[in-house]
Amino acid sequence: MGQNNINVNLLSLNARGLCTLDRKKAFLNWLAKSSVNICFLQETYSTSEVENIWKKQWKGNMFSSHGTGHSKGVLILVKDHLDFKLQSVKVDSQGCYILLEAIIQDSSPFSLLNIYARNKCSEQCDFFKTISKELNSSFTILDFSVIIVGDFNVNFDQELDGSGGLKKTKTL
Numbered sequence: 001m002g003q004n005n006i007n008v009n010l011l012s013l014n015a016r017g018l019c020t021l022d023r024k025k026a027f028l029n030w031l032a033k034s035s036v037n038i039c040f041l042q043e044t045y046s047t048s049e050v051e052n053i054w055k056k057q058w059k060g061n062m063f064s065s066h067g068t069g070h071s072k073g074v075l076i077l078v079k080d081h082l083d084f085k086l087q088s089v090k091v092d093s094q095g096c097y098i099l100l101e102a103i104i105q106d107s108s109p110f111s112l113l114n115i116y117a118r119n120k121c122s123e124q125c126d127f128f129k130t131i132s133k134e135l136n137s138s139f140t141i142l143d144f145s146v147i148i149v150g151d152f153n154v155n156f157d158q159e160l161d162g163s164g165g166l167k168k169t170k171t172l
Contacts, residue, residue: 006105008037008082012114012149015041015075021053028057037082042116042151044073046095061086067095067116074098074114074150090134096127099134101144108145111135115150124153 011031018024018041031039044050046066055062060080067073072095078084083105090099100112113135118127135146 006107008104009035010038010040010147010149011036012040012042014043014151016043016045019045024054025057028054031077032059032079037079038084038112039077040112040114040149041075041077042073042114043067043071044075045070046073046075063089063091063098063100065091065093065095065098072096072116074116076100076112076114097131097134097150108143111144111146113146113148113150115148115152117151117153119153 011034015027018027044064045068046054046064047068048066051062051064051066054064054075058077060082061076061078061084063076063078065074074095074097076098085103087101087103087109089101092098095116096118097113097115099114101109102112103109113131115131118124
């Protein structure tokens, strides 16, 4: 394994709008035809039953961490034609993150982290500390590149990040 350049297209999407079977099917059809190789979804509201529906429609690898039918859940979809060798998987029991270690296109190993962060500010600090510990302690290979995507539920600039809806500042 060397430090090769890789050519992979990534997509990260909050999937809350994919609640209906028709929308899931349309999205998976679009994804299959797109140039996206790895898709990271957040807020999937996934359960084992929902995962089985996705598996029937998706041709490729699927890694999920379930929330409940009405909250959380993250999913990573990898197209079947991508040279993707899974090394390890770490799944959060609350459906807030999934962490993969993989070798992509015979290159150096990658850590792929998909996050759906807690909504409450009081829980976010502990959540991100947990994520940091996972990244620092759970891998079998020491020399890896990290890709972190997701819905961080953080608003850095109300004017840029808070369009629409009720504008309010979170408090601790």
